[in-house]
Amino acid sequence: MSLIVFPAIDLKAGQVVRLAEGDMDRATVYGDDPAAQAMLFADAGAGHLHVVDLDGAFAGESRNGEAVRAIVSRFPGHVQLGGGIRTPESVEAWFDAGVARVVIGTAALENPQFVRDMAAAFPGGIVVAVDARYGMVATKGWADVSTTTATDLARQFEDAGVAALLFTDVGRDGLLKGCNVEATVDLARAVSIPVIASGGVAGISDIHVLALHARDGVEGVITGRALYDGRLDLAAALTVAAAA
Numbered sequence: 118m119s120l121i122v123f124p125a126i127d128l129k130a131g132q133v134v135r136l137a138e139g140d141m142d143r144a145t146v147y148g149d150d151p152a153a154q155a156m157l158f159a160d161a162g163a164g165h166l167h168v169v170d171l172d173g174a175f176a177g178e179s180r181n182g183e184a185v186r187a188i189v190s191r192f193p194g195h196v197q198l199g200g201g202i203r204t205p206e207s208v209e210a211w212f213d214a215g216v217a218r219v220v221i222g223t224a225a226l227e228n229p230q231f232v233r234d235m236a237a238a239f240p241g242g243i244v245v246a247v248d249a250r251y252g253m254v255a256t257k258g259w260a261d262v263s264t265t266t267a268t269d270l271a272r273q274f275e276d277a278g279v280a281a282l283l284f285t286d287v288g289r290d291g292l293l294k295g296c297n298v299e300a301t302v303d304l305a306r307a308v309s310i311p312v313i314a315s316g317g318v319a320g321i322s323d324i325h326v327l328a329l330h331a332r333d334g335v336e337g338v339i340t341g342r343a344l345y346d347g348r349l350d351l352a353a354a355l356t357v358a359a360a361a
Contacts, residue, residue: 121337173201328361
């Protein structure tokens with residue numbers, strides 16, 4: 118089993134940015150042409166892309182729709198989209214637009230039945246975001262921290278038919294501290310749903326270690342700042358991920 122590497126494109130006011138610990142006031146801008154960035158990732162060999170509408174995550178509805186549609190129209194692989202997708206209509210609209218997977222975060226905690234309904238309506242297309250700060254689920258763009266543990270939230274969807282869990286250690290996201298491999302693997306072993314790691318990837322060693330745990334249920338890894346800062350070469354990461 119090989120690890121899927123998802124280069125990340127986070128959108129804020131139509132620009133490609135990265136946040137530190139999910140803080141909108143700590144954004145670094147990396148470009149103003151998201152579709153062009155997507156093609157750079159495709160040229161490096163990426164077959165998957167992770168896109169987040171950051172403004173949408175806080176607003177609860179799409180705020181960077183034009184940029185997302187431009188990415189989907191040009192990127193030749195699979196696009197996974199999250200950020201403010203909280204209604205059946207918005208889920209359906211994004212699948213109609215060509216998105217391969219939709220990530221549901223805040224709504225998964227507040228309305229688990231919504232996830233179940235969407236997973237039934239779009240088999241293999243729904244990913245549940247399990248964003249955690251000190252092990253507790255964070256919602257609404259990570260602005261709020263709940264009293265639910267990441268594992269407890271994940272277990273609610275064991276029989277729901279979701280495609281994967283997207284686990285992010287909020288305290289590491291965008292800080293290049295290294296991925297929280299231990300927590301990621303613990304979650305993957307605790308549930309039968311594949312887990313995608315996110316938050317803190319600092320370099321090729323993170324890719325290698327996570328790839329070794331593909332058999333434990335770690336399906337993929339999302340990486341952003343390390344790519345943009347030149348600390349991680351995407352082509353090399355894809356090679357390491359495929360070889361494990």
